[in-house]
Amino acid sequence: MGTGRKPQVEEQSSGGEVLGIVTIAAAVFLTLAFHSYRSGNADQNQVGLIGHLLADLLCPAFGLACYLIPLGQFYFAGVLLRLWSCPAPVSQMFAGTVFLFSSTAFLALWGEGEQIVKAGGWIGGFLAFHLRTGLNRLGAYVVL
Numbered sequence: 001m002g003t004g005r006k007p008q009v010e011e012q013s014s015g016g017e018v019l020g021i022v023t024i025a026a027a028v029f030l031t032l033a034f035h036s037y038r039s040g041n042a043d044q045n046q047v048g049l050i051g052h053l054l055a056d057l058l059c060p061a062f063g064l065a066c067y068l069i070p071l072g073q074f075y076f077a078g079v080l081l082r083l084w085s086c087p088a089p090v091s092q093m094f095a096g097t098v099f100l101f102s103s104t105a106f107l108a109l110w111g112e113g114e115q116i117v118k119a120g121g122w123i124g125g126f127l128a129f130h131l132r133t134g135l136n137r138l139g140a141y142v143v144l
Helices: 015-035 048-080 090-111 119-142
Strands: none
Touching: 015 048, 048 090, 048 119, 090 119
């Protein structure tokens, strides 16, 4: 007569879940900071001085594409919370970064007459300038 072993339940560390929840909180924080950002007016920011400083760094750099940063954080939190799998994390991070930079360039090309912060930020303006110089406007849109 064989006695079987009782199946042991594997305990998984909760580090991924904690990091996922912290990442969601940081994404909400950044979204509120970006939404309430007014240049030179830290008192108007809904999340305080730290939120204003982060928005003051990221909003002029990426323009409207800065909202893609919290979106990427939400995706990363979903992976950490095991809501979906991430088969190739390095290539997905690279693709997300390329998407962020190409979005800034596209917004800078599209909103050419607007303020640089409202369009693609100074990174998008830099990329759009070089794409427009080398390829003309239509070629820049095709490349993006």
